[in-house]
Amino acid sequence: MKILGGLLLFVLSIQIVHAQQxxxxxxxxxxxxxxxxxxxxxxxxxxxxxxLLKSAEQLKFSFDDLSGGSKxxxxxxxxxxxxxxxSRLSPLDYLDxxxxxxxxxxxxxxxxxxxxxxxAVTLPNDQIKIKISGNYLLKIYLDGNLxxxxxxxxxxxxxxxxxxxxxxxxxxxxxDRSFNQKINFTIFHTTPIQNPYSDIKAxxxxxxxxxxxxxxxxxxxxxxxxxxxxxxxxxDFKAGAEFRKFDxxxxxxxxxxxxxxxxxxxxxxxxxxxxxxxxxxxxSLFDENGAFYIRNQDQRDxxxxxDYAHVLFTLNAAAPGPNGDVYVVGRFNxxxxxxxxxxxxxxxxxxxxGNLLLKQGLYDxxxxxxxxxxxxxxxxxxxxxFFETENAYQVFVYFRKxxxxxxxxxxxxxxxxxxx
Numbered sequence: 001m002k003i004l005g006g007l008l009l010f011v012l013s014i015q016i017v018h019a020q021q022x023x024x025x026x027x028x029x030x031x032x033x034x035x036x037x038x039x040x041x042x043x044x045x046x047x048x049x050x051x052l053l054k055s056a057e058q059l060k061f062s063f064d065d066l067s068g069g070s071k072x073x074x075x076x077x078x079x080x081x082x083x084x085x086x087s088r089l090s091p092l093d094y095l096d097x098x099x100x101x102x103x104x105x106x107x108x109x110x111x112x113x114x115x116x117x118x119x120a121v122t123l124p125n126d127q128i129k130i131k132i133s134g135n136y137l138l139k140i141y142l143d144g145n146l147x148x149x150x151x152x153x154x155x156x157x158x159x160x161x162x163x164x165x166x167x168x169x170x171x172x173x174x175x176d177r178s179f180n181q182k183i184n185f186t187i188f189h190t191t192p193i194q195n196p197y198s199d200i201k202a203x204x205x206x207x208x209x210x211x212x213x214x215x216x217x218x219x220x221x222x223x224x225x226x227x228x229x230x231x232x233x234x235x236d237f238k239a240g241a242e243f244r245k246f247d248x249x250x251x252x253x254x255x256x257x258x259x260x261x262x263x264x265x266x267x268x269x270x271x272x273x274x275x276x277x278x279x280x281x282x283x284s285l286f287d288e289n290g291a292f293y294i295r296n297q298d299q300r301d302x303x304x305x306x307d308y309a310h311v312l313f314t315l316n317a318a319a320p321g322p323n324g325d326v327y328v329v330g331r332f333n334x335x336x337x338x339x340x341x342x343x344x345x346x347x348x349x350x351x352x353x354g355n356l357l358l359k360q361g362l363y364d365x366x367x368x369x370x371x372x373x374x375x376x377x378x379x380x381x382x383x384x385x386f387f388e389t390e391n392a393y394q395v396f397v398y399f400r401k402x403x404x405x406x407x408x409x410x411x412x413x414x415x416x417x418x419x420x
Contacts, residue, residue, distance in 0.1 A: 049155035076100035114308035133159035164413035243364035280387035
């Protein structure tokens with residue numbers, strides 16, 4: 001009986017490990033040695049990973065392996081539904097050429113204390129081409145084994161069949177007009193849509209942050225050739241504040257918001273202490289809406305000659321509650337709340353602090369409070385929210401034809417709340 005019990009526990013442990021090694025349909029890093037994941041349309045660095053179907057547009061995807069050397073990394077892509085689940089299509093339905101391939105483009109770091117290998121791939125390419133529009137998940141894995149996930153990355157392929165017109169308006173709730181931004185939009189179409197309530201979905205995101213996504217399934221009004229989404233209570237976003245930022249393009253000279261730089265066996269960067277900005281007035285600052293840019297003023301090649309530094313963040317603010325945590329987030333970590341970017345709290349000094357290992361460059365970031373009792377996340381607790389804040393909003397329009405097995409991405413638009 002003991003043998004059977006032990007065997008059962010062994011089998012269960014294998015199942016648990018196996019479950020932990022499954023890809024999730026989100027931007028995620030599964031290995032601690034992976035850093036600086038980037039994915040964008042090659043037309044503009046750090047743009048949304050959106051490309052036009054059957055065009056010359058490509059995505060650039062890259063990452064660093066801090067364990068150095070060379071590894072046998074493979075990649076494939078999977079078509080997804082509008083709400084990021086598997087479409088359950090055969091790769092033959094959405095891919096031309098190979099269904100997977102090895103990443104052969106990599107370079108070793110040079111002139112750096114932190115050794116790493118920089119890997120890069122562009123999509124589509126000669127080996128893998130995409131046949132249909134929609135949401136896609138790029139999967140990076142080791143040794144050709146999908147049970148060894150390394151990175152998952154969302155991207156979008158759009159087949160422009162509709163036009164999207166969008167505008168920013170004050171919140172319909174008078175009490176929120178100083179803090180919120182409301183997005184109204186219209187889908188203009190020339191081909192008939194039999195049932196807009198079931199065939200069309202529109203998703204809005206703020207600054208390309210997946211956690212802000214709002215799905216619209218019913219237009220407020222239907223006109224000939226136009227679907228209007230302008231209900232009073234929908235698409236009302238907290239405007240937030242301009243992102244905080246720092247500059248480590250040089251590790252010899254102190255850049256913006258850098259208080260000190262020192263080296264021993266590693267490079268350490270101490271940022272100036274941040275304060276709680278929620279009670280302050282709106283401040284107009286130029287930011288990159290959460291993006292980051294790998295840059296190097298000390299060497300020539302930003303990809304392979306930029307070093308890594310342990311960056312110390314300090315937030316001088318009292319804890320909003322006894323059961324919660326503060327995280328520092330930006331596009332550099334996909335706005336995910338993990339132990340790596342969770343800050344420690346020092347009650348005697350009423351401050352949060354923590355170290356993140358980041359590559360040289362320009363970074364936008366902000367602080368988020370998570371209440372561990374309710375699970376609620378508050379991204380304005382330390383930043384404030386102001387209607388005047390410059391934000392970018394993305395609108396994705398999905399269409400599922402009657403009888404079809406997948407969601408097509410037939411429209412995409414991005415607007416800014418302020419001209420620069």
